[in-house]
Amino acid sequence: MKFAKIPMATITRLSVYMRTLQDLLEDDVDVISSERLARLCGVNPAQIRKDLAYFGEFGVRGVGYRVGDLLGQIKEILGLTRRWNLAMVGLGNLGSALIRHANFLKHGYMFTAAFDVDPQKVGKRLPNGLVINHVNEIEEVVKEREVNVGLITTPASAAQSVANQLVLAGINGILNFAPVQIQVPDCCHVENVDFTISLDTIAYHLSVSS
Amino acid sequence: MKFAKIPMATITRLSVYMRTLQDLLEDDVDVISSERLARLCGVNPAQIRKDLAYFGEFGVRGVGYRVGDLLGQIKEILGLTRRWNLAMVGLGNLGSALIRHANFLKHGYMFTAAFDVDPQKVGKRLPNGLVINHVNEIEEVVKEREVNVGLITTPASAAQSVANQLVLAGINGILNFAPVQIQVPDCCHVENVDFTISLDTIAYHLSVSS
DNA sequence: CAAATTATGTGAATAATATCACATAACTAG
DNA sequence: CTAGTTATGTGATATTATTCACATAATTTG
Numbered sequence: 001m002k003f004a005k006i007p008m009a010t011i012t013r014l015s016v017y018m019r020t021l022q023d024l025l026e027d028d029v030d031v032i033s034s035e036r037l038a039r040l041c042g043v044n045p046a047q048i049r050k051d052l053a054y055f056g057e058f059g060v061r062g063v064g065y066r067v068g069d070l071l072g073q074i075k076e077i078l079g080l081t082r083r084w085n086l087a088m089v090g091l092g093n094l095g096s097a098l099i100r101h102a103n104f105l106k107h108g109y110m111f112t113a114a115f116d117v118d119p120q121k122v123g124k125r126l127p128n129g130l131v132i133n134h135v136n137e138i139e140e141v142v143k144e145r146e147v148n149v150g151l152i153t154t155p156a157s158a159a160q161s162v163a164n165q166l167v168l169a170g171i172n173g174i175l176n177f178a179p180v181q182i183q184v185p186d187c188c189h190v191e192n193v194d195f196t197i198s199l200d201t202i203a204y205h206l207s208v209s210s
Numbered sequence: 211m212k213f214a215k216i217p218m219a220t221i222t223r224l225s226v227y228m229r230t231l232q233d234l235l236e237d238d239v240d241v242i243s244s245e246r247l248a249r250l251c252g253v254n255p256a257q258i259r260k261d262l263a264y265f266g267e268f269g270v271r272g273v274g275y276r277v278g279d280l281l282g283q284i285k286e287i288l289g290l291t292r293r294w295n296l297a298m299v300g301l302g303n304l305g306s307a308l309i310r311h312a313n314f315l316k317h318g319y320m321f322t323a324a325f326d327v328d329p330q331k332v333g334k335r336l337p338n339g340l341v342i343n344h345v346n347e348i349e350e351v352v353k354e355r356e357v358n359v360g361l362i363t364t365p366a367s368a369a370q371s372v373a374n375q376l377v378l379a380g381i382n383g384i385l386n387f388a389p390v391q392i393q394v395p396d397c398c399h400v401e402n403v404d405f406t407i408s409l410d411t412i413a414y415h416l417s418v419s420s
Numbered sequence: 421c422a423a424a425t426t427a428t429g430t431g432a433a434t435a436a437t438a439t440c441a442c443a444t445a446a447c448t449a450g
Numbered sequence: 451c452t453a454g455t456t457a458t459g460t461g462a463t464a465t466t467a468t469t470c471a472c473a474t475a476a477t478t479t480g
Contacts, residue, residue, distance in 0.1 A: 015410035019389060033427060042391045046469055053429060061428040062476040078410050079417025097307035103406055149412055173412035179229060179313060181252045189415040191408035196313055198401035200225035200288050202359055202383035205399040207289025243457060256439055263459060271445040271458040
């Protein structure tokens with residue numbers, strides 16, 4: 001596929017729309033207007049139409065969007081009609097919790113490797129059946145199991161080194177939970193998940209409004 | 211304090227600057243230029259200067275910024291010179307992991323309450339000493355312990371109801387980890403942390419570039 | 421089958437955000 | 451104490467993103 005320049009924000013919203021559509025589908029809603037979907041997603045109705053317009057015409061004028069169809073189209077756009085293999089690096093509290101978190105599976109993501117430095121952990125079997133490998137086996141295991149995305153849940157101090165190894169292993173996508181800015185070549189896309197930033201934002205808002 | 215209209219994005223970046231400055235301070239760096247700080251934070255140098263300019267003049271022309279001073283100023287701006295009491299609602303894998311995650315404490319945040327619906331969990335003591343209360347005690351406990359921010363790590367289906375109770379208890383800030391858009395009155399500020407969205411974004415980037 | 425209704429798709433207008441580029445101020449060295 | 455150097459602070463500019471407003475197309479009703 002080839003698309004025009006798509007705003008980054010559009011992509012994140014598509015993901016939100018997708019989830020809401022999934023809920024609607026489960027509730028047997030089969031048609032929805034941009035207005036109603038917008039309310040559910042907390043955005044402007046025109047925003048939804050603009051976002052979708054980057055990729056084509058998916059609605060029916062005077063009617064709305066067929067929930068199932070639109071859901072399928074968005075999955076297609078986001079590349080979620082295939083399986084993506086994930087590797088978790090760092091099996092502390094957070095990593096272990098996330099790997100158990102069922103939410104990932106629902107969307108075609110699958111953990112196929114797990115790494116840690118702790119010799120106590122290496123060799124142990126996780127609840128999902130995965131056996132933990134040592135971090136210095138990243139390159140080998142990632143290639144063998146065709147891992148597409150690496151999740152970093154190590155301490156901040158280890159994150160950059162892990163990222164380097166993932167890149168070396170040919171990985172092009174990293175989801176970084178460590179509270180540092182990691183540096184990678186352009187071929188690799190990094191997304192950061194950082195709750196301390198979100199908490200700080202809340203602290204700021206509470207401070208200024210009181 | 212009273213500020214002009216500050217871009218939302220500025221606030222999140224201040225949090226990033228703060229963390230980097232903390233690292234620099236630990237490494238005994240005492241002066242840093244916007245250019246070097248920018249490289250470390252992955253932003254444009256002018257961006258940093260603009261962001262700071264909303265709040266005053268913190269640098270020395272021809273020299274740069276004194277790391278310790280700037281760090282203090284940013285903490286002041288974000289409202290992080292005081293303590294913020296947190297309540298965790300939902301003690302499944304994720305909630306339990308987060309509450310153990312030491313990172314929060316480093317920044318003046320403190321868990322002072324924890325809630326769950328599971329009768330098996332209510333009454334149990336967490337590693338940090340907190341005893342889990344039942345969700346329907348939210349209003350009472352939140353007021354008593356002067357909780358400022360609620361963290362929601364329940365399943366999506368329960369998130370809205372929990373949010374309602376938090377708001378009712380007088381809470382003005384919510385950090386929502388549940389993958390739904392929760393609705394709250396304007397007096398309450400909600401930040402969402404959603405890794406499935408980030409993962410979807412990665413999937414999209416991997417799809418279009420191959 | 422025409423008129424009324426509804427909700428999409430989209431150009432134009434607006435708003436928000438980021439970057440450039442340079443005048444300004446501090447420091448350094450001769 | 452003057453000239454040179456450096457890096458801030460900021461108005462002007464460019465870029466990006468959001469919202470408005472309406473023409474357009476599908477559907478329904480009389």
